[in-house]
Amino acid sequence: MEQQLFTNRLQDLKSQSLSRAVEEQLEQMILSGELLPGERINESYLSNTLKISRAPIREACRQLAQYGMVENRVGKGSYVRQVNLEEALELYELRGVLDALAAEKASQNASSEGIAGLGLLVEQMRSFAARHESTEYFATNLKFHHQIVQLAGSAALIDLYEVVFKKLSLFRQKTLSQPDRLQRSLSQHEGIFAAIQNRDAQLGSQLARSHVEEAKGVLLATKV
Structure with missing residues (x-):
């Protein structure tokens, strides 16, 4: 039981680390203008390009949404936020x-x-x-x-x-x-x-x- 808990915790840490790396990459793409305000974040493209699943990309988008850089639209995906x-x-x-x-x-x-x-x-x-x-x-x-x-x-x-x-x-x-x-x-x-x-x-x-x-x-x- 303790071994399983440790394994689960290790997987969580790996996932968090990957999500953080994706978050930093997306943030840099937004700040550099590679991703423009109002532009949709293409999860499929990023998943294929970075060779990762969509889960850490979605988690990264949720984190960036807390900073107000990304807007998550139900059923439509994530978009770079537009500031008026x-x-x-x-x-x-x-x-x-x-x-x-x-x-x-x-x-x-x-x-x-x-x-x-x-x-x-x-x-x-x-x-x-x-x-x-x-x-x-x-x-x-x-x-x-x-x-x-x-x-x-x-x-x-x-x-x-x-x-x-x-x-x-x-x-x-x-x-x-x-x-x-x-x-x-x-x-x-x-x-x-x-x-x-x-x-x-x-x-x-x-x-x-x-x-x-x-x-x-x-x-x-x-x-x-």
């Missing part, structure tokens, strides 16, 4: 508060190694911006903000941020496609990094909040 403008603006407001808090706490709590890692991401962003590689810049931009939240050292903040950030990411890449937006964005990230590096919590918080507010303004301008 009103919801995006509400998410930007939440994001501004969370980013400001994260930068403040990171300025106070980040280790020297953590700050050095953040600096490497800024260097990568400079390189991508110089070559006008917006997709690569966007991906590194995501890592930059996630790293600041990690450096803040608050598990509760990480949990809240993940939900808001992932839903908003469905909308955000559009703002980086505007003329000169990459260089402007880079300049702002450099300022945030410098404030954290100098342990200036107040300035870091202000710059992080302003960065989000400007991104929200760019979004509104593109919708007028």
